[in-house]
Amino acid sequence: MNRITELFNKKKRNVLSFYFTAGHPEPDSTLSILKSLEKNGADMVEIGMPFSDPLADGPVIQQSSQIALKNGMTIKKLLAALESVREEVTIPLLCMGYFNTVLQFGMENFCKTISQIGIDGVILPDLPLEVYSEKYQAIFERYGIIPVFLITPGTSDERIRQTEKYSKGFIYMVSSASVTGAKKGFGNEQLAYFKRIKEMNLSVPVMAGFGISDKFTFNQVSDYAAGGIIGSAFVSHLQKEGASENSIGEFIKRIVK
Amino acid sequence: MDYFVNKKGYYGKFGGAYIPEMLYPNVKELEENYLKIMESEAFKNEFASLLKNYVGRPSPLYYSERLSGKYGVKLYLKREDLNHTGSHKINNTIGQILMARFLGKKRIIAETGAGQHGVATATVCAREGVECVVFMGATDVARQKPNVEKMEMLGATVIPVESGNKTLKDATNDAIRHWISHPDETHYIIGSVVGPHPYPDMVARFQSVISKEMRSQLNKQTGSPLPDKIIACVGGGSNAAGAFYHYLNENKVELIAVEADGLGLETGHTAATTAAGTPGIIHGSMTLLMQTGDGQIIEPYSISAGLDYPGIGPLHAHLFDVNRAGFYRATDQEALDAAFELTRLEGIIPALESAHALAALPKIKFGKGEVVVVNISGRGDKDMEAYRKHLLAEKRMKFKKERFKYLFWKFIK
Numbered sequence: 001m002n003r004i005t006e007l008f009n010k011k012k013r014n015v016l017s018f019y020f021t022a023g024h025p026e027p028d029s030t031l032s033i034l035k036s037l038e039k040n041g042a043d044m045v046e047i048g049m050p051f052s053d054p055l056a057d058g059p060v061i062q063q064s065s066q067i068a069l070k071n072g073m074t075i076k077k078l079l080a081a082l083e084s085v086r087e088e089v090t091i092p093l094l095c096m097g098y099f100n101t102v103l104q105f106g107m108e109n110f111c112k113t114i115s116q117i118g119i120d121g122v123i124l125p126d127l128p129l130e131v132y133s134e135k136y137q138a139i140f141e142r143y144g145i146i147p148v149f150l151i152t153p154g155t156s157d158e159r160i161r162q163t164e165k166y167s168k169g170f171i172y173m174v175s176s177a178s179v180t181g182a183k184k185g186f187g188n189e190q191l192a193y194f195k196r197i198k199e200m201n202l203s204v205p206v207m208a209g210f211g212i213s214d215k216f217t218f219n220q221v222s223d224y225a226a227g228g229i230i231g232s233a234f235v236s237h238l239q240k241e242g243a244s245e246n247s248i249g250e251f252i253k254r255i256v257k
Numbered sequence: 258m259d260y261f262v263n264k265k266g267y268y269g270k271f272g273g274a275y276i277p278e279m280l281y282p283n284v285k286e287l288e289e290n291y292l293k294i295m296e297s298e299a300f301k302n303e304f305a306s307l308l309k310n311y312v313g314r315p316s317p318l319y320y321s322e323r324l325s326g327k328y329g330v331k332l333y334l335k336r337e338d339l340n341h342t343g344s345h346k347i348n349n350t351i352g353q354i355l356m357a358r359f360l361g362k363k364r365i366i367a368e369t370g371a372g373q374h375g376v377a378t379a380t381v382c383a384r385e386g387v388e389c390v391v392f393m394g395a396t397d398v399a400r401q402k403p404n405v406e407k408m409e410m411l412g413a414t415v416i417p418v419e420s421g422n423k424t425l426k427d428a429t430n431d432a433i434r435h436w437i438s439h440p441d442e443t444h445y446i447i448g449s450v451v452g453p454h455p456y457p458d459m460v461a462r463f464q465s466v467i468s469k470e471m472r473s474q475l476n477k478q479t480g481s482p483l484p485d486k487i488i489a490c491v492g493g494g495s496n497a498a499g500a501f502y503h504y505l506n507e508n509k510v511e512l513i514a515v516e517a518d519g520l521g522l523e524t525g526h527t528a529a530t531t532a533a534g535t536p537g538i539i540h541g542s543m544t545l546l547m548q549t550g551d552g553q554i555i556e557p558y559s560i561s562a563g564l565d566y567p568g569i570g571p572l573h574a575h576l577f578d579v580n581r582a583g584f585y586r587a588t589d590q591e592a593l594d595a596a597f598e599l600t601r602l603e604g605i606i607p608a609l610e611s612a613h614a615l616a617a618l619p620k621i622k623f624g625k626g627e628v629v630v631v632n633i634s635g636r637g638d639k640d641m642e643a644y645r646k647h648l649l650a651e652k653r654m655k656f657k658k659e660r661f662k663y664l665f666w667k668f669i670k
C-alpha cells in the first residue's frame with residue numbers, strides 16, 4: 001500500500017506535514033532535512049522542486065527557490081540525492097513543484113524514477129485536473145504515484161466533487177485566497193470555508209496548507225481537516241536558523257508541544 | 258487548416274490553461290462569458306464607438322513612397338502609432354475594460370514592461386473611474402520614468418516588482434500572484450496574446466480591428482483586400498495577432514513575424530523565442546519559451562522592452578510550428594538603423610518594437626511590385642533615450658570620418 005494511504009488509515013487527526021525547497025538552504029541539505037523531520041515527529045514531507053517562476057508562491061518560497069537554483073538544484077540532482085532515501089526515511093514523501101520542470105524531465109520518466117526511489121505522491125499546482133485525467137492519469141497509476149490536487153475558497157462544490165474523484169491520498173485545501181506565506185491566524189470567513197469542506201464529508205482526507213505557521217494556526221485547521229502543511233514558516237526558519245537537526249527539532253517542538 | 262483557437266483553448270498543440278486552482282474560478286468565468294459578451298450588441302456598439310471617437314480609429318494605411326522605391330514594392334504602413342496613448346495596446350485595453358465592466362469587476366490589475374500597456378490600461382481605467390494597479394519590474398520603473406509618471410498622473414498605482422530579475426516576466430508573475438490573493442471583483446488586463454486560455458484569443462480578437470481595417474483600406478487603395486505580405490514584430494505578439502487575424506485563413510497572404518534578436522542569437526542575449534526556445538509552460542500557457550534543459554525560464558534580452566519576453570503567444574507558436582508564418586530576427590543594431598531609416602525617409606519616428614518589423618525589410622525576398630504592409634505598432638517617443646545614444650554614435654562616427662579625410666588630404670598635400 002502507498003505510504004500516504006497507510007498514514008491516513010492510521011492517523012485521522014493532527015497529521016503534521018512540512019514543505020521545504022530542495023537545494024535550500026544548502027545544495028546538499030535535502031536528505032538530512034528529511035531525516036531530521038522524521039526524527040522529530042513529522043508525519044509527511046513535501047519536497048519542493050525549485051522553479052524560476054513560482055506563480056503560486058509568496059516571497060519566502062520564491063527566495064528559497066532562487067537560492068536553490070543558484071545552488072545548482074535540478075530534478076535530476078534531487079532524484080540522485082534521494083536515491084537511497086528509503087534506507088533512512090520511512091514517512092510518506094511527495095514531490096511538489098511546477099509542471100514545466102517535470103514536463104521537461106518527462107512525466108513518464110519522472111513517475112518511474114520517483115516510484116523506484118520510493119516517493120509516494122506528486123503535487124503540481126499548475127497541472128489542471130482536466131489535463132491530468134486526459135494525459136497523465138494512466139502514467140501515475142502505472143507507477144502507483146498518488147496525485148494531489150488543490151481546492152481553494154473559490155472552488156465550487158461541483159468541482160470539489162470532481163477533484164475528489166481523481167484524488168487518492170489526500171486533497172490539499174488551500175486555506176485562503178492567497179499565495180503561500182504566513183498569516184496571523186484564520187478569521188471567520190476561512191473557518192466557515194473549512195467547515196463547509198468538512199461538512200462535505202469527502203471520501204479522501206483533507207490537509208490544509210498555506211498560512212499555517214505555528215501551533216495556533218495548526219490547531220485551528222486541525223479542528224476541521226486531517227492536519228496541516230507548514231511551508232513558508234519552515235523554509236523561513238531554515239533560512240534564518242539553518243538546517244541542523246537541532247534547529248529543525250526546535251521548530252517542530254514549538255508546534256506540537 | 259484552421260488557425261483559430263479550438264473549443265478547448267488550443268492552437269494545435271499550444272495554448273490551454275495551465276493555472277493553479279486559485280486562478281481557476283476567475284479564468285473559468287472569463288472563458289464562459291467572453292464570447293457571449295463580445296458578441297452582444299451593447300458591447301459591440303460601445304467598443305466600436307470608443308475605438309472611433311476615443312482611440313481615433315481607423316488608423317491610416319499610409320503608402321510609403323520612399324520605402325516602396327527602396328525595396329521595389331508597394332509598401333504600406335499601418336499607423337497604429339497614431340492611436341491615443343501611442344500604440345496598438347489601447348485596442349486591447351478598451352476591449353478589456355468593457356469586458357471587466359460587463360463581468361461586474363470593480364478593480365483592474367495589469368503588468369507592463371516598457372509601460373505602454375500600463376499607460377493604455379491606466380488610461381481606460383481613468384475614463385471608467387475604476388481603481389488601477391500596475392505591476393512593473395523595478396528595473397523597468399527606473400528606465401521608463403516618463404511612463405511611470407504618466408500612469409501616476411492617470412491615477413494608477415504603480416508597484417515596482419522586486420522579485421526575480423525585476424522585468425516584464427516578473428511583473429507578470431506578480432500580477433498573477435496579486436490576482437490569486439485578490440480574486441473577488443478584480444479583473445486582470447493582460448497586455449498581449451499570452452497567458453491562459455481565453456486570454457490569447459480574447460486579446461487577438463480585440464486587436465483584430467487592425468487587419469479588419471487593413472482589408473477595407475487596401476481594397477480602396479489597391480483594388481484588393483489582400484496584400485502579398487504582412488510584416489509585424491512579435492514579443493508576446495499582440496500587434497502581429499491583430500495584423501494577421503483576418504488573413505490567417507487567406508493562404509496567399511504571406512505572414513511575417515519579426516522577433517527581437519538582441520545582440521544576436523549566437524551570443525545568447527536574445528529574445529527570439531522561436532529560434533532559441535522549446536515547448537513548455539509560461540504564464541499558464543503551453544507555448545514556445547526560452548528555458549534551460551531543466552525547464553527553468555531564461556531571462557531574455559532585447560533593447561526593446563516591449564519585445565523583451567521569454568515566451569511567445571500560443572497562436573504564434575502554432576503559426577511557426579505549421580509554417581503558416583515566416584519568422585525573422587532583427588538585432589538591436591538593425592532595429593536602431595531601421596528606426597532611423599523610417600524617420601529620415603518618411604518623417605515617422607517608430608517605436609523600437611515596430612522598428613524590428615522594419616528591420617526585416619532588407620532580409621526578405623520580394624517579388625517586384627508586391628503589396629507589403631508593415632504594422633507600425635507604436636510611436637518612438639518613449640524610445641528617445643535609445644535613439645539619442647544612436648544619434649550620438651552617429652555624430653562621433655561622422656566626426657571621425659571628417660577628421661580622417663582632413664588628415665588624409667593634409668598628408669597627401
